Amino acid sequence: xxxxxLSENIMTSSTLFQGWGTIEILLGMSLFICAGLxxxxxxxxxxxxxxxxxxxxxxxxxxxxxxxxxxxxxxARIEARNLRSTIEKERLKALSEDHQAVERFxxxxxxxxxxxxxxxxxxxxxxxxxxxxxxxxSLQNIEGRVSLNADEAKHSMDSFTSxxxxxxxxxxxxxxxxxEGIQHLALALEEAAENESDKNAQIVREEMQKIGxxxxxxxxxxxxxxxxxxxxxxxxEFKSISKELGQYREARMRLIxxxxxxxxxxxxxxxxxxxxxxxxxxxxxxxxxEEAKQRGVFV
Amino acid sequence: xxxxxxxxxxxxxxxxxxxxxxxxxxxxxxEDAVLRDVLRDDCDERTLTVLENWLETFTTDSIQxxxxxxxxxxxxxxxxxxxxxxxxxxxRFAPEETEKFGKWFxxxxxxxxxxxLRIDPRATGGCSFIWKDVFYDFSLKYFxxxxxxxxVASFNKYMHAK
Numbered sequence: 001x002x003x004x005x006l007s008e009n010i011m012t013s014s015t016l017f018q019g020w021g022t023i024e025i026l027l028g029m030s031l032f033i034c035a036g037l038x039x040x041x042x043x044x045x046x047x048x049x050x051x052x053x054x055x056x057x058x059x060x061x062x063x064x065x066x067x068x069x070x071x072x073x074x075x076a077r078i079e080a081r082n083l084r085s086t087i088e089k090e091r092l093k094a095l096s097e098d099h100q101a102v103e104r105f106x107x108x109x110x111x112x113x114x115x116x117x118x119x120x121x122x123x124x125x126x127x128x129x130x131x132x133x134x135x136x137x138s139l140q141n142i143e144g145r146v147s148l149n150a151d152e153a154k155h156s157m158d159s160f161t162s163x164x165x166x167x168x169x170x171x172x173x174x175x176x177x178x179x180e181g182i183q184h185l186a187l188a189l190e191e192a193a194e195n196e197s198d199k200n201a202q203i204v205r206e207e208m209q210k211i212g213x214x215x216x217x218x219x220x221x222x223x224x225x226x227x228x229x230x231x232x233x234x235x236x237e238f239k240s241i242s243k244e245l246g247q248y249r250e251a252r253m254r255l256i257x258x259x260x261x262x263x264x265x266x267x268x269x270x271x272x273x274x275x276x277x278x279x280x281x282x283x284x285x286x287x288x289x290e291e292a293k294q295r296g297v298f299v
Numbered sequence: 300x301x302x303x304x305x306x307x308x309x310x311x312x313x314x315x316x317x318x319x320x321x322x323x324x325x326x327x328x329x330e331d332a333v334l335r336d337v338l339r340d341d342c343d344e345r346t347l348t349v350l351e352n353w354l355e356t357f358t359t360d361s362i363q364x365x366x367x368x369x370x371x372x373x374x375x376x377x378x379x380x381x382x383x384x385x386x387x388x389x390x391r392f393a394p395e396e397t398e399k400f401g402k403w404f405x406x407x408x409x410x411x412x413x414x415x416l417r418i419d420p421r422a423t424g425g426c427s428f429i430w431k432d433v434f435y436d437f438s439l440k441y442f443x444x445x446x447x448x449x450x451v452a453s454f455n456k457y458m459h460a461k
Binding site: 287 | 322325326388389390392393396399400403407408420421423424425426428430435437438440441444447450451455
């Protein structure tokens with residue numbers, strides 16, 4: 001097998017070096033080997049001649065490398081800074097746009113708010129004027145009614161007192177009439193009795209005088225009793241009316257007092273707003289704060 | 300930052316102004332940006348002085364501008380957690396007087412309190428306020444109610460004398 005391969009190789013060589021003799025082939029091969037040895041020799045010599053890395057050279061190389069590294073880092077930093085600046089600019093631009101949008105919205109909002117406040121203020125002022133005029137009107141009505149009722153009550157009391165006086169006068173007059181009539185009757189009886197016998201006349205006269213006196217006394221007593229009853233009833237009635245009038249007056253006064261306070265407050269507010277200086281206003285603020293502090297509000 | 304700022308409105312306004320200044324400084328003019336020049340048209344001298352004091356404090360404490368800029372939003376959020384009183388006054392007062400109100404609250408109520416100042420004509424003769432979600436009226440109405448007996452008596456006396 002190996003022999004066959006060898007013979008094939010030889011044949012191939014024979015084909016290649018056709019026309020060459022064995023000596024030429026051997027010479028050629030020797031030449032080839034010498035060339036190879038020469039190449040190896042030159043390589044070894046060249047390697048021996050390559051200079052080794054000296055410390056100075058190494059330092060220089062290192063410095064160069066560091067410089068290059070620094071240059072690269074600086075470049076990277078500049079790039080990063082530029083990039084950051086660009087990003088910040090973009091961000092600021094976006095913020096600015098947002099800010100402007102917010103400003104626009106706020107302007108529109110403020111405008112609308114001011115408009116609403118103006119409308120509201122106008123409405124409140126109008127309503128306040130209306131309410132105040134109604135209040136003043138109702139206060140005047142109340143005062144008028146109170147005054148009228150008081151007049152009516154006084155008139156009723158005067159009328160009642162006057163009627164009572166008339167009644168008393170009439171009663172006294174009647175009593176006097178009765179007394180006078182009884183005396184006349186007694187005198188008439190006495191005169192009639194004088195015409196009778198002396199004995200009977202005496203008895204009758206005495207009896208008549210007795211009857212007359214008793215009658216007069218009883219009439220006077222009745223009149224006095226009637227007078228007393230009337231007096232008591234009148235006083236009672238007067239007290240009752242006075243009490244009711246007092247209650248009515250008190251209720252009305254309480255109502256008026258409340259209204260007075262509201263009116264004073266509103267009037268004082270208007271006056272204080274217009275008349276007080278800023279220093280005075282500030283002083284009142286401090287006074288209020290001190291009052292609140294003393295009351296223990298800020299705990 | 301609270302030291303010279305007493306009202307919530309001032310605080311928010313000043314934070315907004317600082318935000319504007321730092322925008323300019325960080326993203327436009329750099330270190331050349333001067334607070335007074337940037338904000339001159341946006342606020343009064345008093346506010347400028349307060350903002351300059353803030354800036355000086357930041358510089359003294361060596362706080363970087365970017366750190367401050369990024370902290371402004373969270374500062375505003377933190378502000379919402381501070382004790383606050385809503386004060387209603389009858390008229391608009393000058394900023395100096397408003398500061399005095401704030402000082403009164405800091406000295407008498409709480410040292411870190413913020414005041415939300417509102418104008419309400421109904422508070423004439425004093426003031427009213429909301430403290431811990433409760434409304435208190437210490438206006439003229441309160442003082443009239445307090446003196447109601449005397450007032451009615453005087454009024455009646457006047458009426459009877461008339």
